[in-house]
Amino acid sequence: MAFACLPSFALADEAANVAAAPIKSEADLKAYMALLPKDSPLYLLQPLDRKVFVESLRFGEKGVTTFSTQGVFDLPPADGRKVLALVGAQDMIDPPSPSSAAATERAVPPAESFATQQLTAYEASYASLLNTTDAVYAHTARPAAVQSFFDTHFAPALAEKQLRALSSRDLAALYRSTVSTTAMFPDASHLGTMRRVYDELARRGQATDGQARDMFGALFRARDFKGLLAFRAVTRKAPEVAPITLDGQLSPRGLHRTLVVDGATVVRADVVDLARGAHIVVVASPGCHFSRDAAQAIEHDPRLAGILGGHSTWIEPTGSATDLKPWVAWNAGHPTLRIDLAASDKAWPEVTRWETPTFLFFKDGKVVDTVVGWPKEGNGPAIEKAWAHANGSTSQM
Structure with missing residues (x-):
């Protein structure tokens, strides 16, 4: 969603x-x-x-x-x-x-x-799926809760006979449920399930631009760049979506991997070296107003600009947005606080919470301090203190 x-x-x-x-x-x-x-x-x-x-x-x-x-x-x-x-x-x-x-x-x-239209059985189940997700406050427990709900309420409809028999509205609700589960599990198996339901929508001539965007988004979230090109080749839906291409090789198991946004449709594989010295990893997003407030405050504070400008890597949580223009615009406007894309959540095991902004302070490869959020008054003193801790001194530089 x-x-x-x-x-x-x-x-x-x-x-x-x-x-x-x-x-x-x-x-x-x-x-x-x-x-x-x-x-x-x-x-x-x-x-x-x-x-x-x-x-x-x-x-x-x-x-x-x-x-x-x-x-x-x-x-x-x-x-x-x-x-x-x-x-x-x-x-x-x-x-x-x-x-x-x-x-x-x-x-x-x-x-x-x-x-006067009542929700169908599958529409009601999808609404309950969203409520289930909201009710599970522990982020680590949400994927299992979503998968369990999907297996109980939606998986039986995936058999070919049952899939063909679904009403149009139920089929659309089933597709949305696969979008939710694939967001939690961006792997080949869940992508395949999502694609099967999309293909049934397309077979009936009922696939929408929005549903195609969801498919493009899921493929990008899974970093399936070949899949993006293949899907674009078979659908005319969502014509504004241009497949994103990868420059370089992306290791599926590599730690601290990022995708550097080099243009509106090109990302480049990179890796952040955190093994030695002090470094700050900032989880942020161009669309998050707290991230934007933080960047603006940092750039106008010489002390914070000195710390973050030369000793930080900003990464976006793994997401399904296929329009890279917000990142291009952010990086042009904040050249010392560029935001790269996390290659995957698993590539950043130290990030246990993806709220934006979150500042993780590394020292010789280990997190020694964390500062979360950007309240009205900012978080400058906490950042300076955490940096002094990670940097092994009482100075800010």
Whole structure:
């Protein structure tokens, strides 16, 4: 399932969008859902997508922070913007041209058309799968919980006869369940299961651009670069996705491996040497506003810039985003705090939590200190203290 995290320092027009949005807080959401207008853009979403979107909304002081985009990007652009405008995030989708907008924009269907539709059995199971994931707070326990739920509620439908017999909505829900499990287990077996369900959607002529993006994302998360090229060769869906190519060889078992973003469609295999001396590994993401706040503060603080600018490697948690432009933009704007991609979670066994930002302080190959997060007041003193510890001195350089 795709999620979006909005930056905390929005541009002026984005701030205006948030200010004009009807839903800016949990209280706003409750009030809106209690009255749910009959012409609400939420009715443009299928029942399952609407449920997931509403239940995924999280808010901070400046409005929405996180939400699911499931189903939103499958709508015509004008409709997708209507849904996201509810929380002020409509600029995530480019406005359609006037000519295309007139041809693709749909009127909001009558409330009864979707409101009276109940979730199917597999849609209800998928919603429960998401609740199961949220309920398991220990990150290390989540994969097992997701796999167990999938095996119980979805695996029986994978037999060819049962797969062919599924309704369209149940098949779509099954596919989403494979997306969730493959995110936890990005291996050949789970990719194969996900691809089987996608191929059935394609056979029926029901595969969507969003479902193709999920397939591209899963292949990239698994670092299956040959698979990316092969899938692109057999689908015209999600035409904006260009397969990412690998420069060099990526060892599947190598420690501290990264992918350096060399362009919008090219990554280069690299390795970070942590065996000797002091070094900081920062888990960060261009889409995380805390990471962006941290980078901005570090660059404006000479002491922190001296520490992080010359003694750190920034890595992005393993993810399924196939658009590398945010990393290209970040690296151009923060040349001393470039973010590379983690080759895999297993390549970084010392990283036990992938919250962003997390600062891990290494000394001769071992983690000696960790600083997590970037609160309003920053974390400068904690970083300086941890660096002095790792560097074996009381100095900051």
